[in-house]
Amino acid sequence: MSKLIIMDHTGHSTLAEWTPDDPVAVEAAVQAFREQLDRGYLAMVSTGPGHAEQVRELPLNAPLVILRLPIAGG
Amino acid sequence: MAVAPQTLGPAPEVLPETAAVHWRPRADDARLRRLGRLWTLTTAAHVVPFLGAAALLIWLNPLALPVALACVAHAWVIPELYAQRGANVVRARRRAGDGPERRALGLLGDLVGHDARELHARTGLVLEPGRLGTWLVGEAGALLLRGDRGRRVHCYCVRVDERVAAAAELPSGDRIAHLLLALRADEQGFATIANLAFSGARWRLRRRLKAPMRQAIDAAVAGLDRRSSDRA
Numbered sequence: 001m002s003k004l005i006i007m008d009h010t011g012h013s014t015l016a017e018w019t020p021d022d023p024v025a026v027e028a029a030v031q032a033f034r035e036q037l038d039r040g041y042l043a044m045v046s047t048g049p050g051h052a053e054q055v056r057e058l059p060l061n062a063p064l065v066i067l068r069l070p071i072a073g074g
Numbered sequence: 075m076a077v078a079p080q081t082l083g084p085a086p087e088v089l090p091e092t093a094a095v096h097w098r099p100r101a102d103d104a105r106l107r108r109l110g111r112l113w114t115l116t117t118a119a120h121v122v123p124f125l126g127a128a129a130l131l132i133w134l135n136p137l138a139l140p141v142a143l144a145c146v147a148h149a150w151v152i153p154e155l156y157a158q159r160g161a162n163v164v165r166a167r168r169r170a171g172d173g174p175e176r177r178a179l180g181l182l183g184d185l186v187g188h189d190a191r192e193l194h195a196r197t198g199l200v201l202e203p204g205r206l207g208t209w210l211v212g213e214a215g216a217l218l219l220r221g222d223r224g225r226r227v228h229c230y231c232v233r234v235d236e237r238v239a240a241a242a243e244l245p246s247g248d249r250i251a252h253l254l255l256a257l258r259a260d261e262q263g264f265a266t267i268a269n270l271a272f273s274g275a276r277w278r279l280r281r282r283l284k285a286p287m288r289q290a291i292d293a294a295v296a297g298l299d300r301r302s303s304d305r306a
Contacts, residue, residue, distance in 0.1 A: 010173070011175070011180070011245055014249065031166045040238060042090065050203065050204075052086055066181075068255055069235060069240065069241055069252060070091045070238070070246075070253060071253060071256050072091065072094065073267055
């Protein structure tokens with residue numbers, strides 16, 4: 001089961017869960033994913049120890065997709 | 075003569091946030107070395123005139139000793155103030171409630187290995203080896219140890235963009251996770267976006283940090299040593 005989570009004031013919240021063979025769940029996940037990208041969130045996927053990648057389309061096979069806010073110099 | 079077209083690999087991932095600092099050259103090894111040298115020169119430019127003035131005053135008139143001592147104090151204090159500025163980038167911020175903090179730490183723990191998790195629990199900093207050096211990532215800043223045994227430290231002020239309302243409410247673990255994910259996606263971009271608050275000797279910074287955070291510096295140095303011996 002793959003998960004789309006967003007880091008927020010609660011620690012994190014799960015926005016969607018899906019398996020690639022469940023089109024209804026996938027559609028809901030894609031919609032939730034796009035909504036958050038439109039709000040300015042960036043989607044990240046871990047790609048191995050010490051590596052992460054930003055994704056612009058929901059990777060259906062990724063076990064965990066994390067939504068983060070942009071960063072800036074302080 | 076015909077030139078064979080070069081085969082390019084996939085373009086490296088670039089953090090989109092770098093667009094907000096488009097005037098900055100992208101950070102790389104050479105640029106960080108230059109910045110380090112510039113900081114050393116600036117520090118010398120602050121210190122040497124005060125020490126010179128102190129020596130001159132005593133040579134002209136030994137009765138000027140108190141003024142000479144004041145000059146020496148200035149020469150000492152100015153680099154210390156810079157180092158304090160560097161230490162402030164990893165100062166702990168206000169905590170959210172216990173529940174959100176625990177939940178955020180759970181996610182952060184999933185992103186890092188056992189050793190980094192244990193170090194974070196003790197020090198509040200996450201150790202992350204990178205190509206530019208070894209990073210210690212905090213809630214609103216990061217330290218980059220470079221060079222032989224991490225003798226030089228770059229202190230970066232960088233955080234979740236607080237122009238976004240939701241940023242203010244994030245628990246500490248989530249703030250670190252934000253920075254860690256950005257760092258892992260594009261280390262050079264991360265160092266470009268971040269504001270350099272201090273670059274200087276590790277020992278100068280270490281003494282300005284709280285005791286638990288000094289352990290994180292020691293762990294980073296040990297990690298650098300291991301990497302050097304693995305390469306040898």
